[in-house]
Amino acid sequence: MEKISIIYLVLPCYNEEQVIEDSAEKLKVLMDDLKEKERISTESRVLFVDDGSTDSTWKLLQDICHDQSLFGAIKLAHNRGHQNALLAGMMTVKDSCDAVITLDADLQHDISAIPKFIELYEQGNEVVYGIRQSRNGESGFKRFTGDAFYGLMEMLGTKVIKNHADYRLLGSKALQALSKYEESNLFLRGIIPSIGFQSTTLEYEEKPRLAGESKYSLRKMIQLAMAGITSFSVRPLQLITFCGGVFFLFSIVMLIYAICVYAQNGSVPGWTSIVAPIWLLGGIQLLALGIVGEYIGKIYLETKHRPRYEIEAMIINQNGDKE
Structure with missing residues (x-):
């Protein structure tokens, strides 16, 4: 049976x-x-x-x-x-x-x-x-x-x-x-x-x-989503490394450009061209720190058992x- x-x-x-x-x-x-x-x-x-x-x-x-x-x-x-x-x-x-x-x-x-x-x-x-x-x-x-x-x-x-x-x-x-x-x-x-x-x-x-x-409020749904992402993937950390490499190469290009302009007795006018990169890079850095902080926080909680x-x-x- x-x-x-x-x-x-x-x-x-x-x-x-x-x-x-x-x-x-x-x-x-x-x-x-x-x-x-x-x-x-x-x-x-x-x-x-x-x-x-x-x-x-x-x-x-x-x-x-x-x-x-x-x-x-x-x-x-x-x-x-x-x-x-x-x-x-x-x-x-x-x-x-x-x-x-x-x-x-x-x-x-x-x-x-x-x-x-x-x-x-x-x-x-x-x-x-x-x-x-x-x-x-x-x-x-x-x-x-x-x-x-x-x-x-x-x-x-x-x-x-x-x-x-x-x-x-x-x-x-x-x-x-x-x-x-x-x-x-x-x-x-x-x-x-x-x-x-x-x-x-x-x-x-x-x-x-x-x-x-x-x-399931919006706050709880966000918490669940963050738990899912940080539990099963390290790709956000890898993305930070990739973005760091890209911006490093970009900074070298901009350095070469600045040297060339200086050698030709030129100038770089404009306030926007200075402030915009500062805000952009500052935002990216803070976002990257936040992502790393999320992973460190999870590690901290896991080690307590x-x-x-x-x-x-x-x-x-x-x-x-x-x-």
């Missing part, structure tokens, strides 16, 4: 009191249906990861977990960001399941695609990436900056999956491999494609939020038992 897979859903959440109960209700209907059809094991569970919420999210999660053995929850001691919350959930359940599916707690990731994720996993794919069919719900600015980021990462030689936003399935082999990555500068969208294993993609239609606002997260409380229901 073919083994039925134990599937865990992992959902990071931060200040999601407006949607968490509705999300839990919809997930229960889905999971109960999959269990009834024997598509997943009865030991399959849903794990919420509270990323240091300041509203009543944790209290609601406690009530949900105590009422339904299907659900579990962990509470991080401090807000550590979406990527660390995802990792905390996956590492908590990696030894208890055959595969993990990560998705957002507001269920903008279409849960009707989950049976297809499982089907693709059963076909031998260790990693299945959810790809958004369209991004109509996003502003033009967000679409533009997102496309620019994917293009930049590709130019820098980093493999990322375009239009993929952490809606994915990871099998047990991929989870065990992921557990060996210990960097603090965490960028899962770059790490997971670098792990290897057989993988595929699955298109889905992103849903609008039922309530509340997206927790500080924990990426601390779990303050945990409710894990195994085989219907409550803790």
